[in-house]
Amino acid sequence: MARLIISADGPEKFDIWKKAFAEVAPDLSVLSWYASQTRLQPSDYVLVWSPEADHYPALATAKAILCTGAGVDHLLNAPGFPRHIPLVRMGGEQTGQLMADYVTWAAIALLRQARTWAIQQAEQRWACNTIARTTDATRIGVMGLGHLGAYVATHLARVGFRVSGWKRSPATLTGVKVYAGQEALPEFLETADILVNLLPSTPQTDGIISEEFLKKLPRGAGFINVGRGRHVVQTDLINALNAGILCGAVLDVVTPEPLPATSPLWTHPSIIITPHVASEASPLMQAQYVAEAIGQIERGEKPALLCDPQRGY
């Protein structure tokens, strides 16, 4: 029987995980990392989010590490993290569905300038801002067409948006015009009335969203960041909003997190902030995904979302 040691979310959340795994994978032996009798064996799997650095030596002896996050930049960038151990990122149907719902909400919020309604409501002020812009007349560009980006892009196309996507390598995706590589980036940006960032954080993508970059979008475009705060040069984003290069932004990820109370992002009239909540599947759905990935490794198969440490995602 495979053993899964859970360090994710600390000792206080272990019972929630144990209950979820008991439901979806009763054959899996589930132990707490924090129980005094737990000793990691080379055949063990470990579920982590952001383990302490003093866990790394033990993690270096695991069969595989599974992360409760889809982005694993915090692990790959941590000095001493055992990058040679297979690392599986979070995925699964519900993770994609939640992200697709969030981006659809954010895109329509930008189309209808929902931030203005929120400000007016806080001031108890009735002022009409009718806007005749519809999804079918709006072009959305999704940067990053991986597990989440592809899910989001195809969902937006079903909702009625005109959707394109940008990634590193060429691909085809139903209902989505795919642009690949640096050469295709200017054309991709020129055709995005709303830009969605779903890239992973890597040395190639950190800081990619600068004022120069945003100027390549149609003037007055909207921006949705669900990738990482590090992708964006924050002062450039604010300048672009103030200069009308962008009409608004919805930010689920920022730097640093939590966002300090003094950050100008909080009060900007064209920015909607959410606290990194776009897509976190329920413990049950995450447990199901983790159990399936462990089953694949046990059968000698390669899980689809196995991280490539060289590539950085």
Ligand code: NDP
């Ligand atoms: P994947 O690794 O599956 O996909 C990454 C995509 O980005 C791929 O299409 C890849 O291209 C593309 N890409 C990577 N580097 C480049 C580059 N230099 N130029 C162009 N394209 C590039 O990731 P996921 O879809 O699972 O997740 C994406 C990110 O979403 C995570 O890394 C995380 O930061 C963020 N996230 C945010 C959450 C939230 O709640 N806000 C929740 C979960 C994730 P190719 O396919 O050609 O390799």
